[in-house]
Amino acid sequence: MKLQERYNQIINYFKENNSDAETELNFSSVFQLLVAVVLSAQCTDKRVNMVTPALFAAYPTPKDMANANEADIYEYIKSVSYPNAKAKHLVGLSQMLVEKFNNEVPNDMDSLTSLPGVGRKTANVIMAVAFSKSAMPVDTHVYRVSHRLGLVSLKHNTPLKVERELTKHIPEEIMGLAHHWLLLHGRYICKSLKPQCDKCPFDSFCPKKLEGSKL
Numbered sequence: 001m002k003l004q005e006r007y008n009q010i011i012n013y014f015k016e017n018n019s020d021a022e023t024e025l026n027f028s029s030v031f032q033l034l035v036a037v038v039l040s041a042q043c044t045d046k047r048v049n050m051v052t053p054a055l056f057a058a059y060p061t062p063k064d065m066a067n068a069n070e071a072d073i074y075e076y077i078k079s080v081s082y083p084n085a086k087a088k089h090l091v092g093l094s095q096m097l098v099e100k101f102n103n104e105v106p107n108d109m110d111s112l113t114s115l116p117g118v119g120r121k122t123a124n125v126i127m128a129v130a131f132s133k134s135a136m137p138v139d140t141h142v143y144r145v146s147h148r149l150g151l152v153s154l155k156h157n158t159p160l161k162v163e164r165e166l167t168k169h170i171p172e173e174i175m176g177l178a179h180h181w182l183l184l185h186g187r188y189i190c191k192s193l194k195p196q197c198d199k200c201p202f203d204s205f206c207p208k209k210l211e212g213s214k215l
């Protein structure tokens, strides 16, 4: 199967079966999305969604969070991973939003990654989800699924290389959607330790599945 044919087959399946895929993080503003995505690093969306309602109620805007103490934020987020570092990042990024970005979350890669705690993946999520831009955030699920399905070769061994390969082959207008497709497929079907190939719609042509015992 040619590479683009592989992409097309997978894209067509998801278009037919999950055309309204979206993030599983709860939020009601771009700022809240940014906070939730920062909190979700090395943590589950489910866990993040458990702590954000109280956090957002106490600190609904960048200005509110910019004036908070890290210790106060910590109390709200202590059940997520790396709460000390994340509390520091949330206060720091909120202060920068107030001081440099007029209380608004910016929508470009350079500005977003200038914020404390915001790397390329987080910036891509904000651009794709909040601003409907053509962006492909590569997290651990997208990285793994892209390799297993043969969408990228093994030599593309960093998130940035995988992002560049995926964006070459996926149409711009569905890039953000494709991110959710690959992520959710990794989260629920093509799991890291025990991929559920018997439930997978791509098992007939998945290179990893066809390797058999090496899953």
Ligand code: SF4
Pocket: 148, 149, 189, 190, 191, 195, 196, 197, 200, 201, 202, 203, 206, 207, 208, 209, 215
């Ligand atoms: Fe993952 Fe198995 Fe599906 Fe391949 S067939 S994408 S390894 S779940």
